[in-house]
Amino acid sequence: MDDITVAEALTAFEPWLEPTDAELDAIDAEMPLIMAEGDLLEARIATLDRTPSELDARRIRRARRRVLAARRELANLSAAVFVPPGGAA
Known part of the structure; x- marks a missing residue:
């Protein structure tokens, strides 16, 4: 069994395990x-231990609409950036 020091373990993956600029840009877009x-x-967790009130239901619906809108925007952004192989016909 090989013995390694803590310093070797911490620096063994340093340079190539960092996220690339493209990966950071993708995270920013998402x-x-x-x-x-x-x-x-958070809205769903808030209603786990009680019967959801009308206000809770409204909060969940609004949150769900925000998720759908964000997914739509991300899909539109991805579609605008994607160029199929071979270029546009």
């Missing part, structure tokens, strides 16, 4: 969807 899904999750 951030509105991530935040909307977090809001929806």
Whole structure:
């Protein structure tokens, strides 16, 4: 069994495990969807231990609409960036 030091373990993956600029840009593009899904999750969690009131139901519906809108925007952004192989016909 090989013994390695803590410093070797911490620096073994340093340079090539960092996210690339393209990956960070993709995360930035998906951030509105991530935040909307977090809001929806919070709205659902708030109703786990009680019967949802009309206000709770409205909050969940609004959060669900925000998720759908964010997904639509992300899909439209992805479709605008995507160019099929061979170029446009």
